[in-house]
Each structure stands twice: as C-alpha cells, then as structure tokens.
Amino acid sequence: MSPRHPERRSEQSAKAVVQAALELCQEIGYAKVSIEGIASRAGVGKNTIYRWWPSKAAVLLDGLLELWGGAAPFPDTGDIVADLKAQMRAAVASLIADPVGLHYRALIGEAQHDAALAQDLHERLIRPMVLRANERIELAQRQGQIRGDLDPELVVELLYGPVYHHWLLTGRTPEPARLDAIIDATFASMTPQG
Amino acid sequence: MSPRHPERRSEQSAKAVVQAALELCQEIGYAKVSIEGIASRAGVGKNTIYRWWPSKAAVLLDGLLELWGGAAPFPDTGDIVADLKAQMRAAVASLIADPVGLHYRALIGEAQHDAALAQDLHERLIRPMVLRANERIELAQRQGQIRGDLDPELVVELLYGPVYHHWLLTGRTPEPARLDAIIDATFASMTPQG
Numbered sequence: 001m002s003p004r005h006p007e008r009r010s011e012q013s014a015k016a017v018v019q020a021a022l023e024l025c026q027e028i029g030y031a032k033v034s035i036e037g038i039a040s041r042a043g044v045g046k047n048t049i050y051r052w053w054p055s056k057a058a059v060l061l062d063g064l065l066e067l068w069g070g071a072a073p074f075p076d077t078g079d080i081v082a083d084l085k086a087q088m089r090a091a092v093a094s095l096i097a098d099p100v101g102l103h104y105r106a107l108i109g110e111a112q113h114d115a116a117l118a119q120d121l122h123e124r125l126i127r128p129m130v131l132r133a134n135e136r137i138e139l140a141q142r143q144g145q146i147r148g149d150l151d152p153e154l155v156v157e158l159l160y161g162p163v164y165h166h167w168l169l170t171g172r173t174p175e176p177a178r179l180d181a182i183i184d185a186t187f188a189s190m191t192p193q194g
Numbered sequence: 195m196s197p198r199h200p201e202r203r204s205e206q207s208a209k210a211v212v213q214a215a216l217e218l219c220q221e222i223g224y225a226k227v228s229i230e231g232i233a234s235r236a237g238v239g240k241n242t243i244y245r246w247w248p249s250k251a252a253v254l255l256d257g258l259l260e261l262w263g264g265a266a267p268f269p270d271t272g273d274i275v276a277d278l279k280a281q282m283r284a285a286v287a288s289l290i291a292d293p294v295g296l297h298y299r300a301l302i303g304e305a306q307h308d309a310a311l312a313q314d315l316h317e318r319l320i321r322p323m324v325l326r327a328n329e330r331i332e333l334a335q336r337q338g339q340i341r342g343d344l345d346p347e348l349v350v351e352l353l354y355g356p357v358y359h360h361w362l363l364t365g366r367t368p369e370p371a372r373l374d375a376i377i378d379a380t381f382a383s384m385t386p387q388g
C-alpha cells in the first residue's frame with residue numbers, strides 16, 4: 001500500500017472490484033447489479049472500474065474465470081462412451097452449481113446483445129473447453145471408437161448442443177438418465193436397425 | 195378514438211407501444227432500448243406501458259410473436275431426413291433473419307436473468323414449436339423412420355441442440371452443409387460400422 005508500489009495498490013483494487021461483482025451477482029442477481037453498486041462495495045470510484053473494464057459483464061467474466069478453475073477433465077479409461085458420461089455429468093453439475101452456473105448463465109445471456117463480451121467469453125472460456133474436448137474425441141477416433149470422418153467440433157456440438165439447448169431454453173439441465181440417453185442416442189443412430 | 199370506446203383507444207396505444215419497441219430494438223439494439231424511449235416513440239406515458247407489461251422484454255416478446263407468424267412448417271414427403279433438412283434450413287434462416295432473429299436472440303439472452311420472461315418465452319414461442327416438431331417425429335416413428343423407443347423431445351434436442359449451441363455461443367448459425375452434417379450424423383451413429 002506504499003506509494004512506491006502503485007501497481008500493487010491497483011492490483012488490490014482490481015481484486016476488490018471482481019470480488020464485489022461476484023458477491024453482488026449472487027446476492028441480488030445479475031440484472032440488478034450496477035457499476036455504481038460494485039464500486040461502492042469495493043470501495044473504489046466508478047471511474048476506476050471503467051478504466052479497466054467496459055461493463056459489469058466484463059468484470060463478472062474475470063470473476064467467473066477465477067472461480068472456474070479446472071473445469072471437468074476428460075477421463076481416459078479407453079471407453080469413450082463411459083468417459084463422456086462421466087465428464088458430461090460433472091460438467092452439467094457445474095452448470096447448476098451456485099455460483100459458477102449462475103454467473104456463466106448470466107454471461108451467456110448478456111453475450112446475446114454485447115458482441116465484445118460474446119467474443120471475450122468465447123475466446124477465454126468456451127474455446128479452451130472445446131479444444132480440450134476435441135483432444136479426447138480425436139484420441140477416440142484414433143482408437144476406432146468414433147468415426148474418423150466426423151469433424152471433432154461437430155461431435156462436441158452433437159453431444160453438448162442438446163445439453164445447452166435444454167439449459168438455456170428451460171433453465172434446467174438434463175437429469176443424469178437423460179444425459180446418458182443423449183450420449184447413447186448420439187452413438188447409436190436414430191435409424192431403426194434391421 | 196371516441197370516449198365511448200376507451201378499449202379501442204387502449205388497443206391502439208398497445209399496438210403503438212409494441213411497434214415502437216420493435217423499431218427501437220432494430221435501430222439502436224436491444225441493450226440501449228428503455229421503457230422511456232418506447233413511451234416517447236409511441237406517444238404514451240411510461241405508466242401506460244407498465245400497466246400492461248412488466249419489462250421492455252415483455253413488450254418485445256409480444257412484437258416478436260406478431261412478426262413470427264407461421265414459423266417454418268414441417269413438410270411430409272415421407273422421407274424424414276429430407277424433410278428435416280428442408281425444415282431446419284428454413285428455421286435456421288429465420289434465426290438470422292433481420293429483425294426476427296435479432297429479437298429472438300435478445301429475448302433468449304434476457305431470459306437468462308429474467309425468470310418470468312423465460313417462462314413466457316418458453317410457453318408462448320418455444321413450446322409450440324417443440325410440439326409441432328414432436329408431431330412430425332412421431333409420424334416418422336410410426337412410419338419406421340425413427341426408432342420408436344426414442345422420446346420425441348429427445349429427438350428435437352438432438353437435432354436442434356447443436357444448432358442453438360452454435361448460434362448462442364458464437365452468434366452464427368451453421369452453414370447449410372454443416373446443418374446437413376448434423377442431421378446425417380444424428381441418423382447415422384457416430385460409432386464406426388464394421
């Protein structure tokens with residue numbers, strides 16, 4: 001806090017701002033949070049926040065990335081269907097985990113009308129998750145467990161698309177049995193087998 | 195406009211409010227639209243709007259439902275894969291159609307932190323679409339083109355989930371070839387066939 005270390009004081013202020021945003025979102029809900037409210041809780045001026053972040057959503061994204069930590073890892077037992085069921089069950093649990101899921105859902109919502117946030121959210125959170133999933137899927141393709149002609153990103157969308165569709169349009173995530181049914185159906189083909 | 199017909203004057207005011215909300219969202223973007231701005235454009239008082247709608251999103255939902263009209267119908271040529279490809283291509287076109295897609299996307303975004311809106315959007319717009327899709331899928335099941343043991347709503351999520359996932363997380367919709375690949379993969383099974 002000595003004037004010889006202004007960057008350290010800045011860092012402490014930045015942490016206080018992010019922490020205040022996380023707390024307020026959890027306490028009163030994203031829609032009611034304001035930059036003024038964050039500034040007041042963090043004990044900084046509004047201009048300090050606007051110097052570092054363009055919007056309350058940008059502050060919350062920094063907070064979410066801190067909380068997120070290592071998202072559900074992909075196991076490798078050699079059985080891709082079993083591994084996906086385990087991984088997706090853990091991933092879905094984090095979508096409804098308070099506060100991570102709350103913040104993530106609020107940011108996806110805000111990204112629908114904030115293009116800069118949408119790009120940040122995609123680059124910093126979603127894209128890295130997709131790339132990790134791709135790796136596991138490519139391994140399964142090399143092991144002959146997923147058709148090699150399928151684009152790994154298409155496979156991610158086939159598996160995760162139904163989960164996000166359900167979550168974002170109903171506010172609920174699929175039950176474990178439903179999640180298994182999504183994965184089984186994706187692997188089994190919807191066409192009746194003769 | 196005679197005082198003997200107050201309900202008619204109300205109806206005209208309501209139409210002006212909805213029209214103003216649609217225009218403003220298209221002109222300045224959903225995030226910048228305010229109830230004040232809608233009231234001013236429609237030539238009514240703010241309180242008139244709040245008497246009928248809880249939020250700007252609720253006004254916009256009424257407007258979207260008017261614009262939406264008959265969404266992409268499901269053809270029935272007897273070939274479910276061809277019919278789904280035709281229907282989903284038309285449906286995806288409406289997701290990026292200006293202004294329908296813009297408004298729909300803004301409302302899905304807002305629904306992530308407005309539970310009352312989420313319920314309205316689901317009941318009035320999404321649920322009826324799902325029910326129409328279910329009918330076509332059940333027909334395909336009776337015709338032996340889709341496995342009869344699959345819940346029709348699961349089939350809707352398997353098909354539409356990847357589209358919405360892509361759209362809501364990247365802001366873009368799948369290209370026609372990608373859309374066909376989603377449908378083909380869902381029918382074909384991801385497992386290599388011997």
